[in-house]
Amino acid sequence: MLEVANIREQCSWIHKDKATATEKAIILGRAAIAKVQLNAPLTAGESPVVKRALVIGGGIAGIQTALDIAEAGFDVDIVEKQPTIGGKMAQIDKTFPTLDCAACILTPKMVECSQNEKVHIYAYSEVEEVKGFVGNFTVKIKKKARYVDENKCTGCGDCTTKCPMKNVPNEFNLGLDTRRAVYIPFAQAVPKVATIDPNYCNMLKNGKCGLCAKVCGAGAIDYKQKDQYIEEQYGAIVVATGYNPIKLDKFEEFGYSLSKDVVTSLELERLMNAAGPTGGTLLRPSDGKHPHTIVFVQCVGSRDTSGCGKPYCSKICCMYTAKHAMLIREKYPDTEVYVFYIDVRTPGKNFDEFYRRAVEQYGVHYIKGMVGKVAPRANGKIMVQASDLLMDEQLHIEADLVVLAAAIEPDKSARPLATMLTASMDTNDFFTEAHPKLRPVESPTAGIFLSGVCQGPKDIPETVSQASAAAAKVIGLLVKDKLTTNPCVAHCNELMCNGCSSCERVCPYGAITYSDKEFRMPDRTTQLRRVASVNPAVCQGCGACTVACPSGAMDLNGFSNSQIMAEVDAICQK
Amino acid sequence: MQGMMIARAKELLQDGTVNRVLGWQAGEFAYDITPAVFETAEELDAGFVYNAFCGNNLSKYLIKETKKDGKVLVFLKPCDTYSFNQLLTEHRFDREKVYAIGIPCEGKTSGEMLKAKGVSGITGIDEDGDSITVHTVYGDQGFNRSDVLEERCLTCKSKKHVAYDELIGEDGEVLDSHRFDMVAKLEAMTPDERFAFWRSQLSKCIRCNACRNVCPACSCEKCVFDNPESGIAQKAAADSFEENMFQIIRAFHVAGRCTDCGECSRA
Numbered sequence: 001m002l003e004v005a006n007i008r009e010q011c012s013w014i015h016k017d018k019a020t021a022t023e024k025a026i027i028l029g030r031a032a033i034a035k036v037q038l039n040a041p042l043t044a045g046e047s048p049v050v051k052r053a054l055v056i057g058g059g060i061a062g063i064q065t066a067l068d069i070a071e072a073g074f075d076v077d078i079v080e081k082q083p084t085i086g087g088k089m090a091q092i093d094k095t096f097p098t099l100d101c102a103a104c105i106l107t108p109k110m111v112e113c114s115q116n117e118k119v120h121i122y123a124y125s126e127v128e129e130v131k132g133f134v135g136n137f138t139v140k141i142k143k144k145a146r147y148v149d150e151n152k153c154t155g156c157g158d159c160t161t162k163c164p165m166k167n168v169p170n171e172f173n174l175g176l177d178t179r180r181a182v183y184i185p186f187a188q189a190v191p192k193v194a195t196i197d198p199n200y201c202n203m204l205k206n207g208k209c210g211l212c213a214k215v216c217g218a219g220a221i222d223y224k225q226k227d228q229y230i231e232e233q234y235g236a237i238v239v240a241t242g243y244n245p246i247k248l249d250k251f252e253e254f255g256y257s258l259s260k261d262v263v264t265s266l267e268l269e270r271l272m273n274a275a276g277p278t279g280g281t282l283l284r285p286s287d288g289k290h291p292h293t294i295v296f297v298q299c300v301g302s303r304d305t306s307g308c309g310k311p312y313c314s315k316i317c318c319m320y321t322a323k324h325a326m327l328i329r330e331k332y333p334d335t336e337v338y339v340f341y342i343d344v345r346t347p348g349k350n351f352d353e354f355y356r357r358a359v360e361q362y363g364v365h366y367i368k369g370m371v372g373k374v375a376p377r378a379n380g381k382i383m384v385q386a387s388d389l390l391m392d393e394q395l396h397i398e399a400d401l402v403v404l405a406a407a408i409e410p411d412k413s414a415r416p417l418a419t420m421l422t423a424s425m426d427t428n429d430f431f432t433e434a435h436p437k438l439r440p441v442e443s444p445t446a447g448i449f450l451s452g453v454c455q456g457p458k459d460i461p462e463t464v465s466q467a468s469a470a471a472a473k474v475i476g477l478l479v480k481d482k483l484t485t486n487p488c489v490a491h492c493n494e495l496m497c498n499g500c501s502s503c504e505r506v507c508p509y510g511a512i513t514y515s516d517k518e519f520r521m522p523d524r525t526t527q528l529r530r531v532a533s534v535n536p537a538v539c540q541g542c543g544a545c546t547v548a549c550p551s552g553a554m555d556l557n558g559f560s561n562s563q564i565m566a567e568v569d570a571i572c573q574k
Numbered sequence: 575m576q577g578m579m580i581a582r583a584k585e586l587l588q589d590g591t592v593n594r595v596l597g598w599q600a601g602e603f604a605y606d607i608t609p610a611v612f613e614t615a616e617e618l619d620a621g622f623v624y625n626a627f628c629g630n631n632l633s634k635y636l637i638k639e640t641k642k643d644g645k646v647l648v649f650l651k652p653c654d655t656y657s658f659n660q661l662l663t664e665h666r667f668d669r670e671k672v673y674a675i676g677i678p679c680e681g682k683t684s685g686e687m688l689k690a691k692g693v694s695g696i697t698g699i700d701e702d703g704d705s706i707t708v709h710t711v712y713g714d715q716g717f718n719r720s721d722v723l724e725e726r727c728l729t730c731k732s733k734k735h736v737a738y739d740e741l742i743g744e745d746g747e748v749l750d751s752h753r754f755d756m757v758a759k760l761e762a763m764t765p766d767e768r769f770a771f772w773r774s775q776l777s778k779c780i781r782c783n784a785c786r787n788v789c790p791a792c793s794c795e796k797c798v799f800d801n802p803e804s805g806i807a808q809k810a811a812a813d814s815f816e817e818n819m820f821q822i823i824r825a826f827h828v829a830g831r832c833t834d835c836g837e838c839s840r841a
């Protein structure tokens with residue numbers, strides 16, 4: 001039997017007064033002695049492992065994790081809520097710090113996913129329900145109706161050119177142009193199949209049209225398609241739900257909703273992308289003219305403790321703003337580019353060199369100071385009022401285009417997903433890791449792993465490293481045939497259990513289930529009673545149930561109620 | 575009311591909906607009401623009562639009663655239906671085995687309340703709206719209901735039934751009770767005053783367990799106070815504070831589950 005009185009962490013490290021600390025050390029010793037006397041042998045159980053992994057989110061994080069898991073020989077499914085995998089990286093033009101084209105390095109990986117036998121993509125799908133525990137999750141996946149048969153559609157795109165419903169905002173280009181009611185998000189989409197948008201299709205809304213069905217040579221259009229539900233077993237789940245830029249309507253001072261020529265950085269990526277709405281020529285969204293003066297504002301909604309934005313640093317904006325400024329100066333040397341910053345943060349391999357190149361080689365005007373007001377003028381110009389903190393002067397710049405480096409936040413679906421997974425999140429809705437330094441790719445919930453920006457802001461190199469790390473952890477789990485379970489789990493004394501569900505309601509891991517059992521009563525009759533039982537593979541030994549249980553039927557191995565009472569008694573003893 | 579209830583109970587026994595009836599009967603004295611189970615029409619005629627003394631909350635008895643075969647008929651006052659629902663959420667009995675009839679309640683009195691008003695030799699009671707007539711061996715005595723109401727009924731939270739299969743009489747409304755006036759008073763006290771208040775309140779407890787026994791929230795198969803392994807089981811108290819701990823522990827046990835039925839204060 002072993003019991004530890006932790007004098008180092010719980011006493012000597014944290015107290016300065018030697019005399020009282022000594023007293024406390026003695027008390028801690030006394031408590032441990034009281035506890036060890038009531039110790040009982042602990043035995044670990046076993047549970048089997050399903051050799052298949054689920055990756056939720058098909059951005060670069062999810063893609064990399066899935067490919068690495070498949071490489072090790074395990075089956076892996078990707079659930080992506082959009083019609084195609086790719087995530088934000090598919091929308092980005094060129095990538096810092098090397099300035100290679102995002103699509104050129106991403107699309108081969110997307111194709112690899114679709115061709116690898118071990119990877120199955122559930123695109124346009126969402127996770128509906130998660131049950132079970134590490135090694136043994138049961139997940140219900142909702143495959144949303146595309147109204148196009150994925151197996152028949154060849155991705156020829158004929159339907160998307162004939163559809164008469166033309167003015168649908170194109171989300172892939174962030175609403176900067178339009179698409180049809182039936183669409184393929186971009187040319188390299190995976191899976192490359194069309195999707196009908198039920199909010200705009202005239203056939204689905206009013207029963208009139210049916211044109212796409214006529215033009216489709218493959219007979220793939222199916223207006224009667226329904227959402228499908230698939231249930232699948234997994235040994236491990238990886239969350240890779242990524243991020244979105246925040247909405248900017250709360251930041252009136254930046255005039256985002258007042259002028260089309262005030263754009264977010266992600267919109268700028270589309271405006272500079274050869275496959276974007278302007279074919280890669282940087283033009284003002286309002287009048288299609290070349291902008292000659294461009295103002296960038298960093299930290300819009302980041303490091304903002306006013307409550308409007310996010311308290312954290314979004315980490316990527318300094319670098320992508322340097323990238324944008326540099327690319328614009330390179331392509332359009334006649335353009336003046338101003339960047340307003342609080343400070344420039346460029347930790348990362350070759351990052352500071354990259355930023356210095358923007359300043360020194362490309363002559364981007366970096367100004368330390370915050371923009372106070374962005375006001376569109378009648379003449380199409382945008383007045384930017386700002387302060388230069390280093391020169392201590394007020395600036396008024398007449399700009400043609402203003403680019404806001406909006407903070408990023410976790411995808412809105414992450415919070416409900418975390419609840420389904422019983423995985424914990426921080427106050428900003430980023431998934432929390434099991435240990436911020438030593439277990440950064442695991443969630444505290446066993447069998448749940450984290451990949452990419454869903455865990456915290458990061459760029460692509462960091463995302464990919466984390467994605468591979470998460471895959472390594474998953475592989476380490478899936479190669480096992482059986483898992484030993486934590487012996488310090490709760491158990492229920494059925495003779496005392498009321499079946500009242502108090503414990504079930506507080507258990508954060510869903511470890512408690514009920515069954516009706518027959519009991520022999522003192523008068524020799526039998527009685528059917530509902531009683532609780534704990535699944536030792538799911539229980540994390542948190543002890544919440546033992547406190548909630550009114551009758552004391554629930555108890556925790558290794559930390560029994562009587563042991564804790566004995567410790568308290570020992571501590572209170574004089 | 576009593577007549578209507580007996581008549582309906584007989585019907586339900588007759589048509590086989592239920593095979594027994596959970597209600598009230600008088601003990602040695604007319605005000606000495608206890609819960610009782612009736613299995614035949616004759617037993618109902620002989621013993622079933624419902625009057626202003628019938629304060630007992632019958633819902634707790636369903637735990638035992640539903641373990642038997644067949645359905646049981648139970649009569650529930652508005653406040654009892656809250657306990658009924660709480661027990662249901664705790665899966666303490668099988669709803670399928672209960673036929674619940676909601677009955678109105680204008681507030682209950684008790685032998686103690688009347689005795690305190692100097693009444694003795696009580697043989698019966700009648701109610702009519704706001705007035706209560708007590709029959710005694712010395713003749714009848716009339717009261718205003720509000721003058722003889724039990725403490726818990728003075729702050730009755732609702733006359734509305736929240737669970738039933740059928741109702742006899744009209745359903746009432748949720749009342750604007752003054753249940754939290756005392757809480758406000760407590761909050762206004764200084765910590766020392768509050769401590770003294772509780773010590774004095776708790777010192778009244780003689781640890782007879784009566785409150786626990788009637789409490790519909792206290793329905794554990796094995797109560798911690800009866801379990802020597804819990805470390806807080808019934809034993810001679812080492813000091814007066816340990817005695818007080820009983821109520822404090824019980825308060826924590828029923829927190830979030832107590833429905834304010836007031837049975838404990840009656841006991």
Ligand SMILES: Cc1cc2nc3c(=O)[nH]c(=O)nc-3n(C[C@H](O)[C@H](O)[C@H](O)COP(=O)(O)OP(=O)(O)OC[C@H]3O[C@@H](n4cnc5c(N)ncnc54)[C@H](O)[C@@H]3O)c2cc1C
Pocket residue numbers: 056057058059060061062079080081082085086087088089092094095096097125126127240241242243244245265266267269316320323408411413414417451452453454458459460461463
């Ligand atoms: C303007 C801008 C420029 C950038 N430029 C660069 C750069 O040059 N270099 C660089 O290294 N980084 C850059 N980044 C950062 C880069 O975009 C991210 O590091 C990277 O995209 C993170 O990938 P991810 O897979 O974690 O998230 P995402 O790309 O957001 O992918 C998440 C995926 O999960 C899906 N999803 C979300 N929720 C669910 C759900 N509940 N169910 C199913 N699927 C779900 C989403 O649809 C999405 O496909 C830039 C970012 C911005 C905003």
Ligand code: SF4
Pocket residue numbers: 148152153154155156157158159160193194215216217218219220221
């Ligand atoms: S649905 Fe038909 S027409 Fe449309 S892309 Fe697919 S195969 Fe082509």
Ligand code: SF4
Pocket residue numbers: 162163164165180181182196197200201202203204208209210211212213
């Ligand atoms: S049926 Fe709908 S999606 Fe197809 S062409 Fe007509 S409007 Fe477009």
Ligand code: SF4
Pocket residue numbers: 489490506507508509510511512534538539540541542543544545546556
């Ligand atoms: S100890 Fe915690 S995890 Fe285990 S059953 Fe109890 S509440 Fe659930």
Ligand code: SF4
Pocket residue numbers: 492496497498499500501502503504531532548549550551552553554
């Ligand atoms: S809380 Fe206690 S009594 Fe209630 S179901 Fe759980 S183990 Fe049983």
Ligand code: SF4
Pocket residue numbers: 550551786791792793794796797798799823824827828
């Ligand atoms: S005091 Fe606690 S253990 Fe005892 S019956 Fe009440 S709730 Fe159950």
